Amino acid sequence: MGLSDILKKKQCFKLVCGAGNEDAQEVEKLVAVYAKAGANYFDLSAREDVVLAAQRGLDRVIPKNKRKNYFLNVSVGISGDPHVRKALIITEKCKACGLCAKACLQTAIAQTTGEYVVVKKRCIGCGACEKICTAAKAVTFVTENVDLKVLLPPLIKFGLSSLELHAVTDDEEGAYAQWNIMNDVFDGVLSLCLDRSHLGDKQLIARIKRFIADRPEFSTIIQADGAPMSGGDDRYNTTLQALATADIVQKARLPVWVLTSGGTNSKTARMAKMFEITAHGVAIGSFARKIIKTYIGRDDFLKNDRAFNGALRIAKQLVDKTLKYL
Ligand code: SF4
Ligand code: SF4
CATH class of the missing domain: 3.30.70.20 (Alpha-Beta Plaits)
Incomplete structure (x- = not known):
């Protein structure tokens, strides 16, 4: 099964470890517990030690013959985007x-x-x-300036399933230039994370159309962002803007996969269903990390069955509830 298959089946739970989260130890713990809980897609900082930590996390809980059903993504962002500052x-x-x-x-x-x-x-x-x-x-x-032509090729060799560009910016040409580099260095799925803080609805769709123009159909994920990194609370209101962005993308009927993110929580998938919004998956970051924070913070987390299982119970409730409503 490939990444496109879980998106097609609307069975994609993406655990966002944090584009800026360079704490490899924490990433290993997060990936291990959420993979065991049923998450199948993981968003990581674009660093070798973090990608390797995520792979170690998967190795801990997923048998080798099932690893092909789990997917890693690294995120980069253009200068000023809140995800990479x-x-x-x-x-x-x-x-x-x-x-x-x-x-x-x-x-x-x-x-x-x-x-x-x-x-x-x-x-x-x-x-x-x-x-x-x-x-x-x-x-x-x-925001550290990075050269994507230098940064990405060594990371791609670790078997990534997708690359993501955070393009929360009104610098259209700057974002387009970065996107084109990603297009050139990677022939797999690309993900474009956009919100409406810098773009009107028409501009949002125009940007997506321009960015996907030369790409095969359904080889691009639009990560419909609401209020980035605001999902610490489990309220309907926090998730509202992500669904509004997804709704606008959905109504444009473009050949893209749509994931909601930014303020997402345990209410997101249910609310999407209530409002007839098609989301092929949900990406959850702040909220998913917060609910298991006390367990993850322990140094012995990966060796302490009681701590791991405590976090697992909480993570599984979130994953199950999300996949049930997608
Ligand atoms: S909140 Fe207080 S401690 Fe923190 S940067 Fe501001 S003044 Fe300093
Ligand atoms: S509150 Fe957010 S931006 Fe500030 S130091 Fe913590 S993670 Fe960074």
Whole structure:
């Protein structure tokens, strides 16, 4: 079974480890527990150690003869896209109040010798720290410039099923240039992650049409993003924008697969069904990670059956509920 088959059958649960999540140990734990729970597609940071960690996670729980039913994706993003930026605390402005550290679901803010600093490899760019630092305004963001022609070919050799471009930007030509590089270096499925924060509905569809023009039918996933990395809460409202984006894509009747993401949670698939929105799969990140956070945080997680099974029970409820309604 290939990636297209699970999309065609609407049986795709994509666990988003976080495009910016460079914590390989955490990725191994997340992939192991969610693969065991029934997730079949995994979104990873574009780093060799992270891809290898995900493969180790699969090796732990999936027999070799079933591995062909599990798919890995790496994500890259264009400069400024929230998925690939990293927070940075400006020391001179910081009042050391600690509010940002409490707000960070990734536990990516540490206090060292009295100063608060961002642990880069754990930061996923969600912006929660910036939102809470209203008085001092001490949080800014940086995006590392990467050359996709150099970055991607060595990673593709690890047997990736797809590559994803986060293109939450109004820089149409910049996004198109990155997309074309991905087209050139990879002949498998490409995924384009878009939301409507920078694009009107017509522009959104025009961008998709332009980007898929030279690609075979149904070789592209449109990841219909709502409010990126806002799904920490399990509310209908959080998931609303992702479904609205999916609805617009669906109504354009394009030869693409549609996945919802960005604010997705346990309500997403059910709500899509209620509103007659076709989604071939659901990608869940913040919410999926948050509900097993206390277990995953343990150093002995992969060796402690009680901790692993505790997380597994919670993860399985989310995966089962999602696949049931798709
Ligand atoms: S919330 Fe702002 S002022 Fe407070 S510790 Fe964080 S960066 Fe510093
Ligand atoms: S709150 Fe979000 S953006 Fe800020 S440090 Fe944590 S993960 Fe990074």
